[in-house]
Amino acid sequence: MASRFDDRPSRLSPAAMRDEAPAAGDGRHRRVRLRLFRQAMEEAKLLPLSGLSGPMPLVVAVMVALTVIATAGGLALRNVASAASAQLHGGLTVQIVEAAPAARDEQAEGSVAVLRALPGITAVRRVPRAELDALIEPWLGSGPDDAAGVPVPDLIDARLVGPVTPARLADIGSELHRVAPAARIDAQAGWLRPVFDAIATLQWLAAALVLLLAAVLAATVLLGARIALGSHRGTIEIVHMLGGTDPQVARIVQRAIGIDAAVGGAVGMGLASLVIVGLGSRFAGLDAGLVSGGALHFGDWLVLLLVPFAGVALAMLTARVSVLSSLRAML
Amino acid sequence: MNARDALRSDPGEIARFDNVGLRYGPDCEVLSDISFTLYKGSFYFLTGASGAGKSSLLRLLYLAQRPSRGVIRLFGTDAITLPRARLPGFRRRLGVVFQDFRLVAHLSAFDNVALPLRVAGVPEREVARPVADMLEWVGLADRMGARPATLSGGEQQRVAIARAVVGRPDLLVADEPTGNVDPDMALKLLRLFESMNRLGTTIVVATHDIHMLQRVPESLIMRLDKGRLSDPTGALRYPPRRHEAGL
Numbered sequence: 045m046a047s048r049f050d051d052r053p054s055r056l057s058p059a060a061m062r063d064e065a066p067a068a069g070d071g072r073h074r075r076v077r078l079r080l081f082r083q084a085m086e087e088a089k090l091l092p093l094s095g096l097s098g099p100m101p102l103v104v105a106v107m108v109a110l111t112v113i114a115t116a117g118g119l120a121l122r123n124v125a126s127a128a129s130a131q132l133h134g135g136l137t138v139q140i141v142e143a144a145p146a147a148r149d150e151q152a153e154g155s156v157a158v159l160r161a162l163p164g165i166t167a168v169r170r171v172p173r174a175e176l177d178a179l180i181e182p183w184l185g186s187g188p189d190d191a192a193g194v195p196v197p198d199l200i201d202a203r204l205v206g207p208v209t210p211a212r213l214a215d216i217g218s219e220l221h222r223v224a225p226a227a228r229i230d231a232q233a234g235w236l237r238p239v240f241d242a243i244a245t246l247q248w249l250a251a252a253l254v255l256l257l258a259a260v261l262a263a264t265v266l267l268g269a270r271i272a273l274g275s276h277r278g279t280i281e282i283v284h285m286l287g288g289t290d291p292q293v294a295r296i297v298q299r300a301i302g303i304d305a306a307v308g309g310a311v312g313m314g315l316a317s318l319v320i321v322g323l324g325s326r327f328a329g330l331d332a333g334l335v336s337g338g339a340l341h342f343g344d345w346l347v348l349l350l351v352p353f354a355g356v357a358l359a360m361l362t363a364r365v366s367v368l369s370s371l372r373a374m375l
Numbered sequence: 376m377n378a379r380d381a382l383r384s385d386p387g388e389i390a391r392f393d394n395v396g397l398r399y400g401p402d403c404e405v406l407s408d409i410s411f412t413l414y415k416g417s418f419y420f421l422t423g424a425s426g427a428g429k430s431s432l433l434r435l436l437y438l439a440q441r442p443s444r445g446v447i448r449l450f451g452t453d454a455i456t457l458p459r460a461r462l463p464g465f466r467r468r469l470g471v472v473f474q475d476f477r478l479v480a481h482l483s484a485f486d487n488v489a490l491p492l493r494v495a496g497v498p499e500r501e502v503a504r505p506v507a508d509m510l511e512w513v514g515l516a517d518r519m520g521a522r523p524a525t526l527s528g529g530e531q532q533r534v535a536i537a538r539a540v541v542g543r544p545d546l547l548v549a550d551e552p553t554g555n556v557d558p559d560m561a562l563k564l565l566r567l568f569e570s571m572n573r574l575g576t577t578i579v580v581a582t583h584d585i586h587m588l589q590r591v592p593e594s595l596i597m598r599l600d601k602g603r604l605s606d607p608t609g610a611l612r613y614p615p616r617r618h619e620a621g622l
């Protein structure tokens with residue numbers, strides 16, 4: 045029986061004891077990477093990868109999904125607001141409210157000329173009759189102008205450099221009234237103000253919701269990591285007593301909990317993406333100018349992707365900090 | 376012998392306790408005035424009635440517990456003031472058979488025995504053979520894939536022993552390692568310890584089984600009685616012969 049001992053491989057080499065010993069030489073980086081990979085593989089054997097029995101993945105999945113959906117909502121609202129304001133900011137509509145077609149036409153022409161001559165105005169467009177007819181057709185039916193005796197005002201769109209302030213509006217108005225007494229002038233943003241206000245309020249609400257959900261997600265992850273830690277406590281103690289270093293033990297637990305969180309995060313992100321894409325296509329189906337401006341951009345998706353990653357990072361950090369502090373309490 | 380000499384390390388010593396006391400909480404001491412030296416290559420039995428403090432003394436020895444007072448030296452170094460970062464290196468030179476086995480429930484017998492090697496960073500290709508050999512030695516070659524929960528108490532104990540010795544430790548500490556096995560297996564495990572001892576491993580076995588002591592004629596006996604150490608063979612006062620010859 046002694047011979048059985050004799051032909052066994054030599055005892056643990058001192059190099060094996062010093063697991064942080066650097067590899068020197070040319071292929072150093074490759075070897076370090078290989079060693080890290082090998083180390084990860086070997087550490088992966090110390091604890092099971094299937095930590096998916098606990099509540100962690102499910103809870104993280106739900107919280108990530110909710111947080112991502114709320115964030116997507118907030119981003120979409122922001123996009124709606126910025127698209128709309130880009131369209132409307134500096135926009136001006138002049139209506140010529142004159143029943144007699146000839147006078148109306150003359151005043152409209154005059155207004156266009158005056159507007160073109162004014163400084164700070166970049167574009168002037170008289171909305172063609174056909175477009176106006178099409179616009180009012182649903183309400184008044186098709187037919188020749190004023191056939192039903194309803195005078196349709198002429199419309200002129202103009203774009204200004206800079207914001208449309210009441211003072212500028214008044215100046216332009218007085219210029220116009222010289223040639224077109226029937227001109228009625230409106231800032232486009234003006235009549236949309238209530239809508240903008242509502243969107244702004246909703247944006248704040250979405251931001252608050254996102255913050256709240258992110259806080260709950262963080263708390264969930266913290267709790268989940270602690271619970272998972274409790275279930276690994278026995279193993280942590282054993283690996284510690286067998287000579288595992290603190291960082292080694294922390295890495296093992298961190299990995300197990302990170303995998304739990306990652307599975308939850310991926311599932312949550314997948315669910316949220318389905319919801320977002322589904323809702324997006326519904327809104328696109330509405331084909332309403334304002335709402336379609338709310339589609340998510342590439343950058344927005346990157347922001348959304350941050351949510352599960354942040355969740356996993358937080359879970360791993362929590363696990364690490366908790367393991368290290370509980371190890372320090374041991375000898 | 377003055378105080379300075381008392382703290383100086385002897386080249387043949389592997390562990391040394393000086394006036395060590397241990398108390399759990401505010402009660403009276405579980406261990407009092409424990410002083411002894413363990414010499415390299417010796418085989419010690421620690422005996423005493425149940426509750427005498429054997430497990431407590433071993434916990435101090437394998438660095439699972441700090442003493443309330445006194446000095447503990449291990450491998451020639453003060454183990455109490457040792458920087459935390461150096462403790463794992465010390466633990467890897469120890470093999471421990473815990474009284475309650477402490478097997479990892481979700482790992483197979485094989486992976487439990489492989490644990491000390493993997494923790495020490497031994498390459499995977501050098502893990503399989505010693506682990507398989509060890510398991511074969513303790514008679515569990517056919518149960519390598521079994522989880523601890525599916526093993527009997529005695530089988531779990533043998534897995535725990537295989538895990539403790541697979542890394543060829545300098546010091547093997549075993550707490551009642553034959554408490555759950557039949558007499559034949561107990562004898563076989565003792566032979567395993569003896570053959571390790573012959574290869575240079577210092578062995579400390581706690582047991583309340585007097586018959587065990589007679590099975591290893593070269594063994595030295597430490598007796599614990601209500602937390603105090605007595606020295607029936609004088610082994611603790613005089614360094615053992617074999618150690619002297621070895622030097």
Ligand SMILES: Nc1ncnc2c1ncn2[C@@H]1O[C@H](COP(=O)(O)OP(=O)(O)O)[C@@H](O)[C@H]1O
Binds near residue numbers: 405425426427429430
């Ligand atoms: N963790 C602990 N906390 C409090 N008391 C303990 C603890 N461990 C052991 N004891 C007490 O210390 C005494 C010695 O126990 P132990 O070292 O296990 O003895 P033995 O191993 O010789 O049976 C017993 O009275 C026991 O109740």
Ligand SMILES: [Mg+2]
Binds near residue numbers: 429430431474550
């Ligand atoms: Mg005991």
